[in-house]
Amino acid sequence: MTPPRTATSPRRPVPxxxxxxxxxVVRGRPAPGRRPPTLFIVLALTATGMALFALVVAQVxxxxxxxxxxxxxxxxxxxRLTTEQLELEVARLASPDRIATRAQQxxxxxxxxxxxxxxxxxxxxxxxxxxxx
Amino acid sequence: xxxxxxxxxxxxxxxxxxxxLLFASVAVRLVMLQIVRxxxxxxxxxxxxxxxxxxxxxxxxxxxxxxxxxxxSSDARALYADAQRITDPxxxxxxxxxxxxxxxxxxxxxxxxxxxxxxxxxxxPVDVAERVLALRIPYVGALDETARTYPSNDLxxxxxxxxxxDNVGLSGLESMYNKILSGTPGKQVIEHDPQGRAxxxxxxxxxxxxxxxxxxxxxxxxxxxxxxxxxxxxxxATGAQNGTAVVLDxxxxxxxxxxNWPALNPNNFGTATPAEMRNRIVTDAYxxxxxxxxxxxxAAIEAGIESPGDMMTVPYHLHVFGRTFNxxxxxxxxxxxxxxAIAESSNIGTIEVAIKVGKRRIYDMLNxxxxxxxxxxxxxxxxxxxxxxxxxxxETSLATIPIGQGIAVTPLQMAMVYAxxxxxGVQVQPRLVRGVVQPDGALTxxxxxxxxxxxxxxxxxxxRGMLVGVVEDGTGTRAQIPGYLVAGKTGTARVPxxxxxxxxxxxxxxxxxxxPADDARLVTLVQLYNxxxxxxAATAAPVFKQIMQYSLAHxxxxxxxxxxxxxxxxxxxxxALPKPKPSPTASPSPAATPAxxxxxxxxxxxx
Numbered sequence: 182m183t184p185p186r187t188a189t190s191p192r193r194p195v196p197x198x199x200x201x202x203x204x205x206v207v208r209g210r211p212a213p214g215r216r217p218p219t220l221f222i223v224l225a226l227t228a229t230g231m232a233l234f235a236l237v238v239a240q241v242x243x244x245x246x247x248x249x250x251x252x253x254x255x256x257x258x259x260x261r262l263t264t265e266q267l268e269l270e271v272a273r274l275a276s277p278d279r280i281a282t283r284a285q286q287x288x289x290x291x292x293x294x295x296x297x298x299x300x301x302x303x304x305x306x307x308x309x310x311x312x313x314x
Numbered sequence: 315x316x317x318x319x320x321x322x323x324x325x326x327x328x329x330x331x332x333x334x335l336l337f338a339s340v341a342v343r344l345v346m347l348q349i350v351r352x353x354x355x356x357x358x359x360x361x362x363x364x365x366x367x368x369x370x371x372x373x374x375x376x377x378x379x380x381x382x383x384x385x386x387s388s389d390a391r392a393l394y395a396d397a398q399r400i401t402d403p404x405x406x407x408x409x410x411x412x413x414x415x416x417x418x419x420x421x422x423x424x425x426x427x428x429x430x431x432x433x434x435x436x437x438x439p440v441d442v443a444e445r446v447l448a449l450r451i452p453y454v455g456a457l458d459e460t461a462r463t464y465p466s467n468d469l470x471x472x473x474x475x476x477x478x479x480d481n482v483g484l485s486g487l488e489s490m491y492n493k494i495l496s497g498t499p500g501k502q503v504i505e506h507d508p509q510g511r512a513x514x515x516x517x518x519x520x521x522x523x524x525x526x527x528x529x530x531x532x533x534x535x536x537x538x539x540x541x542x543x544x545x546x547x548x549x550x551a552t553g554a555q556n557g558t559a560v561v562l563d564x565x566x567x568x569x570x571x572x573x574n575w576p577a578l579n580p581n582n583f584g585t586a587t588p589a590e591m592r593n594r595i596v597t598d599a600y601x602x603x604x605x606x607x608x609x610x611x612x613a614a615i616e617a618g619i620e621s622p623g624d625m626m627t628v629p630y631h632l633h634v635f636g637r638t639f640n641x642x643x644x645x646x647x648x649x650x651x652x653x654x655a656i657a658e659s660s661n662i663g664t665i666e667v668a669i670k671v672g673k674r675r676i677y678d679m680l681n682x683x684x685x686x687x688x689x690x691x692x693x694x695x696x697x698x699x700x701x702x703x704x705x706x707x708x709e710t711s712l713a714t715i716p717i718g719q720g721i722a723v724t725p726l727q728m729a730m731v732y733a734x735x736x737x738x739g740v741q742v743q744p745r746l747v748r749g750v751v752q753p754d755g756a757l758t759x760x761x762x763x764x765x766x767x768x769x770x771x772x773x774x775x776x777x778r779g780m781l782v783g784v785v786e787d788g789t790g791t792r793a794q795i796p797g798y799l800v801a802g803k804t805g806t807a808r809v810p811x812x813x814x815x816x817x818x819x820x821x822x823x824x825x826x827x828x829x830p831a832d833d834a835r836l837v838t839l840v841q842l843y844n845x846x847x848x849x850x851a852a853t854a855a856p857v858f859k860q861i862m863q864y865s866l867a868h869x870x871x872x873x874x875x876x877x878x879x880x881x882x883x884x885x886x887x888x889x890a891l892p893k894p895k896p897s898p899t900a901s902p903s904p905a906a907t908p909a910x911x912x913x914x915x916x917x918x919x920x921x
Contacts, residue, residue, distance in 0.1 A: 262389055265386075265388045265389060266388065268386070269386055272382075273465040275465075276466035276467065276469065278467060278468070278469065278539065281543075295867040296796070297797025297798075
């Protein structure tokens with residue numbers, strides 16, 4: 182209990198009772214055995230950076246592959262189209278009507294009918310062969 | 315001192331109430347949007363940002379029997395415009411017109427329409443479409459599609475048929491095999507922003523189209539072309555209004571050529587008349603005339619009533635069933651063989667035999683040869699012909715039907731009759747398709763055509779022999795082919811009057827024949843409508859000769875040339891058959907069939 186204040190005895194500060202402190206200021210070097218956080222941060226940042234870089238590189242490669250695939254698909258499509266057009270052109274050029282017209286323009290005339298030749302039957306028996314010939 | 319209305323508790327309660335109300339309304343709205351109307355709103359959202367584009371399947375090609383393409387599909391573009399958004403239709407039309415070859419006025423009219431989507435041109439070649447797109451005219455775009463092309467133009471036009479703008483077969487083989495040819499279209503589902511640009515990470519799925527299968531026909535392109543050329547020459551030379559020709563392989567039933575004149579170009583079918591679009595060989599039945607006399611001959615020989623060498627008296631006139639019939643040309647009464655009567659195409663001789671044979675046998679023989687029903691070739695619009703049921707035969711039918719009047723057949727049906735005679739009495743169902751060609755080029759062959767026996771080999775050989783006589787020294791001498799023994803028959807028939815009873819002045823001439831007659835493989839029929847002169851011998855027979863001669867050479871079929879030391883063709887012809895009288899019920903065994911063809915008796919015609 183606090184004593185009553187009097188005129189003769191000026192009031193003196195009474196120190197507060199000592200309370201356990203949870204926080205304290207640390208001065209000087211950290212305690213031995215604890216790693217400095219800077220290194221950790223640098224390492225973490227480096228790892229993150231490398232991971233990001235790897236990710237970007239992978240994305241770039243994937244993108245390149247996609248572009249190449251797209252380009253190849255376009256090339257295949259173009260070649261297919263060209264093949265189709267060439268086949269159609271060949272079919273048109275090979276049509277009998279066109280060939281006949283072109284041949285007539287070149288002065289050709291239709292061939293006469295097939296002539297059947299009958300070999301004369303000069304021999305009635307089997308043909309004779311000579312050995313050694 | 316406390317002011318009125320400032321009680322904190324009350325304020326808090328009011329505030330709590332207001333916020334509760336607000337949150338409750340939000341919650342109710344959320345429930346409405348997320349639960350009650352979730353499905354329709356979800357689909358509405360999808361509709362706004364998801365587009366499904368149909369990826370057209372390429373239509374399968376049609377090939378000839380040697381895998382020469384007759385109809386092919388190729389990539390093309392459909393050019394369209396959002397006409398409502400185009401601010402300068404005339405300017406856009408002026409730029410596009412020279413590339414597409416469409417006049418500016420037409421394009422301006424299309425681009426001025428108050429429509430969101432307008433086709434500018436369909437089936438545009440890809441390179442042409444690219445040139446239009448390179449103009450970068452806003453709201454002008456292109457869609458993928460395929461175009462059908464017939465590289466040989468009017469070759470077999472009526473047989474191949476044609477497709478509409480959506481590549482659906484409308485006629486001919488294109489229609490007949492539409493399911494096989496058309497394939498299954500694919501689709502691409504794509505998510506896009508309000509401007510129509512694809513969202514890179516959005517939904518994008520593709521179901522590839524399955525291209526259609528091709529078909530390999532039995533048509534031989536070269537024979538088809540030659541038949542068309544010969545038919546056109548013959549028709550022009552005789553002034554015929556139209557004509558048809560068909561070439562069959564009697565042993566397999568393969569149709570090697572089906573020619574119609576005037577021809578049809580399927581690339582431009584819009585300009586053809588409906589009559590020009592028909593494949594008249596299967597769609598049009600006609601009264602065949604004297605080519606029908608083989609039916610009576612088959613029935614008479616099979617029944618043992620008449621043989622080729624039997625003598626008969628043939629006057630010019632014959633009055634039967636209350637009507638007078640006569641031969642084509644005036645002649646004195648002949649005493650000739652039945653083979654001679656056929657060679658001279660005597661109506662009276664045939665009627666005399668028919669009366670002996672009787673209605674029932676002739677009717678049965680018509681049925682057995684396939685009259686009155688489709689041939690089985692399966693072509694769209696095939697006619698079954700017109701054959702009166704037996705109980706509806708007129709009394710005069712016994713005189714008219716044997717000479718090919720009062721009955722109607724298609725040219726293909728008639729060719730099948732002669733193919734049966736060529737094939738020793740076995741009729742093989744005709745076919746137009748040899749197999750289905752898979753997209754990878756593999757061929758799945760069609761099963762062989764079914765066949766059935768119609769007459770015995772003996773009857774077929776006897777009739778064939780009579781037909782050789784027609785070509786050797788009868789009405790069909792202009793069908794002779796050097797080196798080959800040819801059998802055939804002429805026929806000239808009047809055309810029924812469509813608007814009244816009786817017949818018109820129009821007529822149809824036919825020649826149908828087979829070669830080589832000693833080992834017949836090919837059958838050709840030629841038909842001309844209203845030619846001049848008005849006889850088959852001078853009009854259809856020469857065309858037959860040209861087509862048959864070319865076909866024999868093209869297919870490498872050996873001539874009927876005698877071997878050295880063997881009998882000559884003349885000796886073979888002169889080797890007249892005795893007159894066997896087969897039993898009406900039992901056909902002779904194949905061994906009894908003569909190795910050498912029967913020929914016409916040399917008995918001269920007697921006045």
